Amino acid sequence: MLTADIIVVGAGPAGCSAAWDLTANGLRVLLLDRAEFPRKKTCAGGLTVKAVRALRYSIAPVIQRTVCDLSVSCRMRNQKRFKGIHPICHMIERSAFDYFCLKKTVAAGARFSVVKRIDQIVESDRRVSVITDRGVIRARFLIGADGAHSRVRRLTGRFDGYRAGFAVEGIVDCSPSMDLSMGFDFSRVSGGYGWIFPKKNHINVGLYSLKADVKIDRQDLVDYVVQRIGRPVPTRITGFPLGMGGWRYRPGRGRVLLVGDAAGLVDPLLGEGLYHAIISGQKAAAAIADAMGTGKDACKTYANGLVPIQRDLLFAHAASAAFYKLPKIGYLLLVSPPARIALMGGFSKGMPLLDIFRHGYRFWFGMPLPANGKQNCF
Ligand SMILES: Cc1cc2nc3c(=O)[nH]c(=O)nc-3n(C[C@H](O)[C@H](O)[C@H](O)COP(=O)(O)OP(=O)(O)OC[C@H]3O[C@@H](n4cnc5c(N)ncnc54)[C@H](O)[C@@H]3O)c2cc1C
Structure with a gap:
């Protein structure tokens, strides 16, 4: 039987951030993911300045482009370009970024293991057991960092207020002569926008809606790309939900904490999830390290740590309701x-x-x- 102080399920940005901080506190961390890395992750890869600052290490080797300008339009009309003098966003590719963060986390001392299936999670007063296809794994705490479809959230029945947005993305090759500002075309779809994120050798294009009932498909993306940049069919088209509703998430009691998309921490106005994934992972790690040192209630400490994030999300929720309605x-x-x-x-x-x-x-x-x-x- 495997044991650790803390099991982290999901080695994306939330899981790696939590694991890195726990390891830095001298704790034994087992990081589990169902995928071998590097793996594909559906994401536009726009990492805001605040997200880059929150990370514990430089990610310079995986930044593909840094953007200072922003172009916006509403229903594909009245396009404006905001010229900036300072960086507002860094462009990464998720497969490379996530692999880079995982390698940093393993180098810091966390163990990484692939599990194909998690069947059951059993909590007791003193520990938590995870029953997987590779056997039973025991630890003092469990962090669920397994994204929008979180198995940990579903198995433990935590967080009723979860809901999902949806986005579809693809890529288009770009030549250096193309206009390469970062672009948002608001209300290109109901309750959302189309985006153009320039990378090194391609542009990531996509459509996002905060409303789960709005259907966005491959053809919608093709139509958007033709209209927006006059280019033929984007390739590598994939869609994935974004975890939302996190302003209502309460960690409750026990030994299981949810972070990142598993806890619904994506901002519904812009669909930004990486920043909250990183800082929620760090806050969960701080709460657990504190609990293991002092015996305090980790869920309560984590709940307090989430307050600024949840205020921000609640504001984004109200702003998105008004913005996309009118x-x-x-x-x-x-x-x-x-x-x-x-x-x-x-x-x-x-x-x-x-x-x-x-x-x-x-x-x-x-x-x-x-x-x-x-x-x-x-
Ligand atoms: C199309 C699209 C575009 C986006 N663009 C942006 C953007 O530009 N900027 C931004 O800030 N946010 C963006 N987001 C949101 C962002 O991708 C997420 O908020 C972010 O990935 C959340 O990180 P996470 O670590 O919580 O989860 P994830 O990144 O989803 O990582 C979860 C990990 O858990 C693993 N896992 C899942 N299930 C299991 C299981 N049962 N057992 C073990 N492991 C499991 C997965 O393999 C994965 O490695 C976008 C989302 C989408 C869908």
Whole structure:
């Protein structure tokens, strides 16, 4: 029988971030994934400045392009380009990025193992047992970092308020002469947008909706690409859900914590999930390390750690409901000079959405940003 201090199921950004921090605290971590790495992950690979800052190590070797400009449109009309002087987003390819993070985590001391099936999770007062195709694995705590379809979430019955968005992506080859700003075409689909994310030798294109009942298929993506960049069929088209509703997630009691998409922590306004995956993994790790050192309740500590993330998600939830209900008005506000300056300034400073809303006016008036404190998380 295998044992560890902590089992982390899922070796994506949330799982690796948790495992890295736990290992740094001297704990024995077993990281499980059903896939051999490198593996394909459906994702546009836009890593915001705040996400890059949250990581514990440099990811310079896997950054394919850094973008400063943003182009936006509403229903494919009235396109505007926001010119920036500082980076607002770094472009990566998920298979390379995730493999890089896994190698860093294993180098830090975590063990990695492939399990094809998880059949059961049994919690007791002192430990948690995971019954897999490779036998029983026991640990003091379990972190469910296994993404939108989380098996850990389903087996443990945690988190009723989970819901899913959906996105389809593909790639188009690009030549250096093409216009390569990062683009969002809002309301190209109901409750979402089309995107154009330039990488080194290709463009990642896709369609996202926060509404699970909106059907987006291969043909929708082909039509979007032809209309947006006048190119033929994108290749490697795949779709995948995004975990949402995380502002309602309560870790409850026990020895199982959910992080990242498993906990529904994707921002519904923009579909950004990597930042919250990384920091929720780190917060779960801190809560468990604290519990193992002091005997405190890990779920309670984790719940407190999630508060700033959940405030941000709740704000994004309210903003997305208004923005996608009245897209023309929302878009006019978005492209107004004060909002544009606040957004570009906030993104380049690595500020979460709620902080941009609260303090973005400071960019417009040339005022300094408040120092780090309880009220904000940048
Ligand atoms: C099309 C698309 C585009 C996106 N673009 C962006 C973007 O540009 N920027 C951004 O910030 N976010 C984006 N997102 C969201 C982002 O991909 C997710 O929020 C992020 O991957 C969540 O990380 P995670 O570690 O929680 O889960 P994942 O990255 O999904 O990792 C979960 C891991 O768990 C493993 N796993 C799953 N089930 C099991 C099991 N039963 N047993 C063992 N292992 C298992 C998987 O193999 C995987 O390695 C996009 C999502 C989609 C679908």
